[in-house]
């Protein structure tokens with residue numbers, strides 16, 4: 001084990017022995033997702049250090065949250081005076097909801113703005129906290145995750161096991177909508193529908209219970225894949241899903257934190273690099289009949305990140321077709337992210 005690596009492992013063991021939780025960071029913490037996500041993280045008694053960064057308002061958000069009597073010590077920082085560097089020092093879990101949300105008519109611009117933001121933040125993480133687990137919420141996830149990966153490669157610190165696209169909102173929505181249809185509204189936590197493929201639109205697919213009738217199935221698939229549009233439309237130009245996304249981001253971050261602390265058998269769908277588990281990748285590639293660098297599937301998490309990427313397993317013919325249909329767009333999304341970074345360096 002290299003000296004730096006050994007030092008990092010020892011540092012982590014010492015921190016856990018002292019009762020510290022993985023240092024958790026939110027980048028974009030003052031935003032529509034960032035604030036409720038930070039609030040939820042503050043309520044988690046397992047978190048003892050919560051560092052918030054944004055280009056605006058983080059001192060206020062941190063001061064507000066610090067009045068809640070839970071263990072997490074909260075600090076809020078802004079860009080001047082190395083704010084990002086200080087925020088990331090000692091970080092073990094970094095959640096990124098920074099960026100502009102979807103608005104009607106904003107598509108290419110959204111990519112350019114968010115790609116730039118994610119690239120800069122990833123550069124900060126690669127420099128200051130290269131061992132951190134990076135949880136990417138900023139859209140388009142199918143492209144922003146490859147951006148983080150490329151930046152880490154450029155800095156020579158890429159570990160595919162530690163970079164995650166947060167696709168949990170698709171899971172939360174799918175589970176809620178299915179629970180409604182099978183007559184168990186409110187029981188979504190018991191009705192878990194994983195997400196496979198990518199995040200949102202036709203790139204995401206969901207193995208659904210056999211009991212759902214064919215006519216209901218098609219409408220349901222569409223509602224799950226384009227669930228975000230319902231919120232964007234209802235918010236009427238004021239942004240996209242924030243509260244349900246904060247809940248979903250919190251769920252996923254908690255799973256990562258539990259896995260880092262040594263809990264076994266934690267599985268969550270996430271958009272990850274298939275290199276993170278070559279054996280899992282081989283099985284998935286066979287099932288897909290296509291080679292992809294990133295894919296969303298059930299992922300087993302451990303203290304060092306991805307342990308295993310699960311295969312698609314038994315899915316219906318209809319779902320197989322949905323997954324196959326997702327592949328060309330996924331390939332394009334991934335290339336868009338990768339090319340963006342390659343052209344910038």
Ligand code: NAI
Pocket residue numbers: 027028029030031032033034053054055056097098099100101102114117120121136137138139140141166167168169170199239240241242245
């Ligand atoms: P928002 O505009 O309310 O908040 C974004 C925050 O990022 C703002 O506070 C802004 O100041 C901050 N920010 C901008 N540049 C930054 C930088 N360089 N460093 C740090 N902070 C920076 O947007 P909202 O609604 O919170 O959405 C954030 C992102 O999450 C968007 O990209 C959106 O598309 C995405 N999203 C992802 C979902 C998913 O399922 N993965 C679901 C919903 C939204």
